Amino acid sequence: MKNVLIVEDSKAIRSMMRVSFEETGRFFAVEAGNGFEALKTLPTRHFDLIITDINMPDINGLELISFVKSNSAYKEIPLIIVSTEKSEEDKKRGIALGASGYIVKPFKKEDLMTTVNKVLEGK
Amino acid sequence: MKTDRSIKDFLAEAEDILESANQTMLSLEADQAAGRSAPDLVNALFRAIHSFKGLAGMFGLKVSSDLSHKLEFLLDEIRLGKTALSREALDVLFETVALLGRHVQQAGTKEQPEDIAVALDRIEGILKTKHSTTVDRSLLDQIEIDRGLLQVLTEYEEYRLKENIREHKNLFTIKAFFELADFEKGIKHLNEVLKKNAEIICTLPTAASEAGGGIGFTIVAGTVTGRAELMSAVNMPNVSFDAVPYVEARKAEEPRSELGGLKSVSNTVRVDIYKLDNLMNVVGEMHLTKNIIGRIARELRSMQGFAGLSVDLHKAQRSLERRLNDLQEGILEVRMVPIGQIFTRLSQMVRKFAKDVGKEIDLQLFGEETKLDKLMIEDLADPLMHLIRNAIDHGIEVPEMRNKQGKPDHGVVKLTAFPKGNHVVITVEDDGAGIDPQKILAKAVEKGVLAADHGLDPETDRKEILDLIFLPGFTTRETVTEISGRGVGMDVVKRNVSKLSGMIDIDTDLGMGTQFILTLPITLAIIKALVVESSGEVFAVPLSAVLEIIQATKDQVETVETREVMAIRGETVPLLRLTQAFKLPPKAGNNSFYLILVGLAERRLGIVVDGLRDQQEIVIKPLGKRMSEIPGIAGATELGDKRGVVLVLDVESLIEGALKKAVVVSRG
Numbered sequence: 001m002k003n004v005l006i007v008e009d010s011k012a013i014r015s016m017m018r019v020s021f022e023e024t025g026r027f028f029a030v031e032a033g034n035g036f037e038a039l040k041t042l043p044t045r046h047f048d049l050i051i052t053d054i055n056m057p058d059i060n061g062l063e064l065i066s067f068v069k070s071n072s073a074y075k076e077i078p079l080i081i082v083s084t085e086k087s088e089e090d091k092k093r094g095i096a097l098g099a100s101g102y103i104v105k106p107f108k109k110e111d112l113m114t115t116v117n118k119v120l121e122g123k
Numbered sequence: 124m125k126t127d128r129s130i131k132d133f134l135a136e137a138e139d140i141l142e143s144a145n146q147t148m149l150s151l152e153a154d155q156a157a158g159r160s161a162p163d164l165v166n167a168l169f170r171a172i173h174s175f176k177g178l179a180g181m182f183g184l185k186v187s188s189d190l191s192h193k194l195e196f197l198l199d200e201i202r203l204g205k206t207a208l209s210r211e212a213l214d215v216l217f218e219t220v221a222l223l224g225r226h227v228q229q230a231g232t233k234e235q236p237e238d239i240a241v242a243l244d245r246i247e248g249i250l251k252t253k254h255s256t257t258v259d260r261s262l263l264d265q266i267e268i269d270r271g272l273l274q275v276l277t278e279y280e281e282y283r284l285k286e287n288i289r290e291h292k293n294l295f296t297i298k299a300f301f302e303l304a305d306f307e308k309g310i311k312h313l314n315e316v317l318k319k320n321a322e323i324i325c326t327l328p329t330a331a332s333e334a335g336g337g338i339g340f341t342i343v344a345g346t347v348t349g350r351a352e353l354m355s356a357v358n359m360p361n362v363s364f365d366a367v368p369y370v371e372a373r374k375a376e377e378p379r380s381e382l383g384g385l386k387s388v389s390n391t392v393r394v395d396i397y398k399l400d401n402l403m404n405v406v407g408e409m410h411l412t413k414n415i416i417g418r419i420a421r422e423l424r425s426m427q428g429f430a431g432l433s434v435d436l437h438k439a440q441r442s443l444e445r446r447l448n449d450l451q452e453g454i455l456e457v458r459m460v461p462i463g464q465i466f467t468r469l470s471q472m473v474r475k476f477a478k479d480v481g482k483e484i485d486l487q488l489f490g491e492e493t494k495l496d497k498l499m500i501e502d503l504a505d506p507l508m509h510l511i512r513n514a515i516d517h518g519i520e521v522p523e524m525r526n527k528q529g530k531p532d533h534g535v536v537k538l539t540a541f542p543k544g545n546h547v548v549i550t551v552e553d554d555g556a557g558i559d560p561q562k563i564l565a566k567a568v569e570k571g572v573l574a575a576d577h578g579l580d581p582e583t584d585r586k587e588i589l590d591l592i593f594l595p596g597f598t599t600r601e602t603v604t605e606i607s608g609r610g611v612g613m614d615v616v617k618r619n620v621s622k623l624s625g626m627i628d629i630d631t632d633l634g635m636g637t638q639f640i641l642t643l644p645i646t647l648a649i650i651k652a653l654v655v656e657s658s659g660e661v662f663a664v665p666l667s668a669v670l671e672i673i674q675a676t677k678d679q680v681e682t683v684e685t686r687e688v689m690a691i692r693g694e695t696v697p698l699l700r701l702t703q704a705f706k707l708p709p710k711a712g713n714n715s716f717y718l719i720l721v722g723l724a725e726r727r728l729g730i731v732v733d734g735l736r737d738q739q740e741i742v743i744k745p746l747g748k749r750m751s752e753i754p755g756i757a758g759a760t761e762l763g764d765k766r767g768v769v770l771v772l773d774v775e776s777l778i779e780g781a782l783k784k785a786v787v788v789s790r791g
Contacts, residue, residue, distance in 0.1 A: 010174045012132045013181050036307045039328055055173050063327045066275040071330035089278045106180030
C-alpha cells in the first residue's frame with residue numbers, strides 16, 4: 001500500500017479523489033482541506049505521493065510544493081498538481097518548483113490514475 | 124461514481140460556496156460604495172467560483188460548469204486588474220451567482236438547468252470593457268527581495284506584489300516560527316491581525332531550521348502602516364519583521380540583518396537625512412557662537428593683554444573649535460554614501476534602454492566606492508540617467524554602423540567616479556559616434572541660440588561650440604525618441620548639476636566617442652568659505668572653488684575686446700568685478716586689490732575684491748523663491764558677528780556668465 005496525501009479545498013472533489021485511490025486497492029489516501037492541514041499531516045506518516053490543488057487560501061499549492069521540495073524529509077516525495085486550464089502559468093511555475101506531473105480539472109478517475117501511475121513509475 | 128451520497132455532498136458544498144460568494148459580493152459592494160478597493164475580497168470571490176467550477180465539472184453539471192467557467196474568467200480578469208470592477212460588473216456577478224444557485228436547486232430536484240445564454244452575453248459585455256493595463260515586469264526589480272520567494276508566487280500573487288510596489292506601499296517579509304503541534308493557531312492568529320493592517324501577498328511555509336521540529340513561515344505583506352506600528356499590532360513572540368527595501372532607498376553600507384535570529388544582528392540604524400540636516404544646522408549655529416566667543420577673546424586680549432582670563436578664554440575657544448570640528452566631521456561622515464548606490468540603479472535602467480533601442484551595451488562601472496553626500500547622490504541620479512540615455516540613444520551607433528567602422532557590435536558606456544580634492548569627479552563616457560562641432564554650429568544658428576555672425580571657428584573655438592549643447596532649446600536631433608524623452612535637454616542636466624554647485628564639461632572625438640565630466644563638491648551641508656569685501660558689501664566664497672589669492676595692482680589688468688583679463692603665470696584669466704556683477708556703486712581709489720582665482724574643472728576666473736576678511740565654516744541657507752533665480756548667488760549665510768547675513772557666491776554660475784557673455788545671443 002502506498003500512502004497518498006490529497007490537498008484540495010473542495011471537500012467533494014477531495015473525497016472523490018480519495019475514493020478513486022482507494023478503489024484501486026493499492027493506495028491509502030489521507031485528505032487535507034488546505035495548506036495548513038497538509039503541513040500538519042505531512043509529519044504524521046511516510047507519504048509516497050502528494051496531490052495538490054494550486055488555488056487554495058492561505059498557503060497555495062506552489063508554496064506547498066516549495067516547502068516540500070526544500071525540506072530534506074519530504075523532498076523525495078513526488079508531487080502532482082491539480083490545475084485548471086485557466087491556471088496554465090501557475091502550472092508551469094509548479095513544474096519549475098519540482099512537481100512531477102499535473103492533471104487538469106475536470107478529470108475522469110482513469111485520467112487521474114494514468115497520471116499517478118506515470119509519475120510513480122517515472123520515479 | 125455519482126452515488127446519491129456524493130451528489131448530496133456536492134449539493135451541500137456547492138450551496139456553501141455560493142453562500143460565501145454572496146457574502147463576499149455584499150462586502151465588495153459596501154467597499155465599492157465607500158470607494159475602497161478590496162483585492163482580498165475579489166480574490167476570495169474568484170477562489171469561490173473557481174472551486175464551484177471544479178466541483179460542477181467533476182459532477183458532470185455541464186451547464187453550471189460552463190457558466191462558472193465564464194464567471195471565473197471574468198473574476199480572474201478583475202483580480203489581475205485587466206477589467207474594472209464597475210457597478211455593472213458587480214450587478215452581473217450578483218445575477219450570475221444567483222443563476223448558479225438556481226442550477227444547484229435544479230440539480231437537487233433533477234430538473235433541467237436554466238438556460239445560460241443571456242448570462243454568458245452579459246459577462247461577455249463586461250469583458251469587452253476591458254481596459255488595458257500594462258504590468259511592468261521590471262517593477263519586481265525595484266525591490267530587493269529574496270528571488271527564491273518570487274518563484275513561489277502564483278500569477279495573481281505576483282500581480283498583487285507589483286501593485287503594491289507600484290503604489291509604493293511599505294513591504295515587509297515577516298518571519299514567524301511555531302511549534303509543530305499548535306502552529307495552525309499561531310499562524311491563523313498572525314494572519315488575522317495582519318489582514319487588519321496589511322495585505323498578505325503570500326505565505327510561504329519554510330522547513331524548520333533545526334532538528335527540534337517546528338515550522339516557519341515567511342509572509343510577504345504590503346501596507347501603508349509603518350514597521351513599528353505593524354509590530355506592535357501583531358505583538359507576538361517569534362515573529363520578526365524585515366522591511367523589503369526599494370532599490371532607490373537602499374543604503375549600501377548597511378548590512379542586512381540575516382534572518383532566523385529573533386534579535387537583529389545588525390547594529391546600524393536608518394536615519395532620515397533631514398534629521399542630519401538639522402544637526403548640521405545646529406553645528407552651523409555653534410560655529411557662529413564659537414566665532415562670537417573668539418571675537419570676545421580677542422577683545423579681552425587687547426584690553427587685558429595675553430594673561431589671566433584672556434588666556435583661559437582663548438584656550439577654551441580653541442578646545443571648543445576642535446570638538447566642534449570633530450562633531451561636524453562625524454555628521455558629514457554619516458551623510459556620505461558610496462556612489463555605487465546609484466550606479467546599480469543605473470545599470471538596471473541601461474539593460475532596459477538598450478533592449479528598447481535594439482543596441483548592445485556594455486556598461487562598465489569604476490570607482491563605485493567613491494563617497495558623496497546622500498542628498499547629492501539622490502539629486503545626481505536624474506542627470507546621470509539622462510547622460511547615459513543620451514549616450515545609448517544618440518552616442519552609440521547601431522551594430523551595422525559600428526561594424527563598418529571596425530568597432531565591436533556592443534557599445535561601451537563607462538561610468539567612472541573618483542575623488543579629487545574637495546570634489547568628486549564623475550564621468551560618463553561612450554565609444555560612439557562623437558559630436559560634430561560643425562553640426563552644433565549649424566543647429567545653434569538655426570535654433571536662434573547663436574547669432575548668424577558668431578565668428579566661431581570649429582577648430583579653434585571647439586570648446587565654446589560644444590558648450591552650446593547645454594543651452595535651453597538646443598537639441599541636435601529632429602526626432603524625439605522614447606528613450607531620451609521629450610523636452611528634457613542637456614540644459615536641464617546642466618541646471619541640475621549647477622544646483623549641486625557642480626560643473627559639467629564635455630569632450631568629444633568624432634567617430635571615437637563622447638565624454639561628459641561632472642565635477643561636484645563632496646557635500647553642500649557645511650562648507651568652508653572665504654569672506655571677502657567689495658564696495659563695502661560682504662560676500663562668502665566657497666573655499667573649495669578657490670585656487671589661490673593674489674594681491675595685484677591696477678596696472679596688471681589688461682583689456683582684450685572690452686573684457687578685463689590678467690596674465691597669471693603665462694595664462695590669461697578673465698576678471699570679474701563683483702561691483703559690476705551685482706551693480707554695486709564702484710569704490711574709487713585703491714590702486715591695489717585682491718584677486719580670488721577660482722576654478723571648477725578646467726575653467727578659471729579671477730574675482731576682483733577690495734579686501735579679505737577671514738575664513739569660516741558656513742551652512743548655506745536657500746534664499747526665498749523670488750531671489751533664488753539670481754545668477755551668481757548660491758544662498759545666504761550668517762557670519763555670527765556684526766556683519767550678520769551675507770550672500771554666498773555661486774562660483775559655477777559666475778564663471779559660466781563671465782565666459783559665455785561674448786558668444787551667446789541674449790535670450791532674456
